[in-house]
Amino acid sequence: MRNEELIHPELAGVHVAEADSEDLTRSEVILKGALAAGAVYGAVMVGPFVRRALAMSGGSDVDILNFALTLEYLEASFYDEAKTRVKASGELKSLIALLADDEKQHVEALTATIEQLGGKPVAEPKFDFPYGDTAGFLKLAQTLEDTGVSAYNGAGPAIKSKEVLGAAGSIVQVEARHAAAIRLQNGEEPSPEAFDPTLSEAQVLKAVKPLIA
């Protein structure tokens, strides 16, 4: 089972944006790091690392936080809507309520942090979630949560401030926990791989674009 392939069958052809001169320095550094990681981890891990490093942008922490905020808006909206849209009871109903609440807190925390750093939080997009029944909801939830984990993990090494990194780590662990819980609802393995794959910002935005109305 490969998350990344399920989410992004088109990933192989992903376009790598040109970096500006300052970013180039950074990309170069990260790329070198990734290649070194390849040497460290061998063939098993090098593919994803190198591809992600190549695709990684040199955005500021505020940019990265705004990217995360967009994803959290999406998840918060998805679960908030599901509270009434999905006919759930018992365990699933409680889970949806928990996820809705966690994602809402992530939105609030990211918004506050962006403001604290002197940035401007992005506006919440309008979303459109294409699912018909509970099974469809759970399938989309799994994709969103797994993508969320990969998005944070992919952005992590580009974060400059240690406190923002720690905060992102604190959130990604919760996203991973959500992903595992949703996967169990789907009768899937909670941790399909020993190393969660990473996705670049461009890859993630491409994946969620169809959900933005």
Place this chain on the structure above:
Amino acid sequence: MPGSKEHEQSREGKPAGNAIARAVGDPVSRRKFMALTGGSAAAAAFLAACGDDSGTTTTTAAKPSGTSETEQFGKGDIGILNYALTLEYLETAFYADVVKSGLFKGADLETIRKFGSEEAEHVAALTAAVKQLGGKPAPQPKTEFPLKSAKSVLELAGTVENLGAAAYLGQAANIESPEVLASALAIHSVEGRHAAALNTLLGKSITPDGAFAKPASAKTVLKSVEPFIVG
């Protein structure tokens, strides 16, 4: 995970110090939190930022001396990796013992096997990483776990995995090299997945810390696992 021959391309080893220098030079990084352990400070700052007062008091688990807490395992990233390796050895041994205990069958046994094999992959990756950085991998500790009943074993597994996830989170901001960080993050979230799955089996909350996972300092973690290390 997709295989690749790309590792043949480079043996350049050490990442250039640029990114790190720039990160350290970033004014935000140097704020008052800089002196504190990254993970706990970040979580505290974050919780403060979002106005959540339900959990702030316990985010101080990690002591300001976070980095030096792993120095017994080696300097800098090598120390952090060896600390993680020690924990992964412990988890791997735990799951191996649980499989042998015969306490589990069917789907539960499969889950335990799967988690155990993932921990073993973490051991292999961390061992290789320490060697790559020119360090000596920490030795496999001798371990002993109380395996009395399926229920108590699941409880222990849940404790160990939640602690493991918190341990990685506690070190994230102490890691210097971007590739070590990327690897640690890739493992960290898997530990979080394991923890949530076990919590589900145990009928506990998947997110016991709420919307923001809390880090644990090396000191706290090592003290917690001490009873299981017999040599």
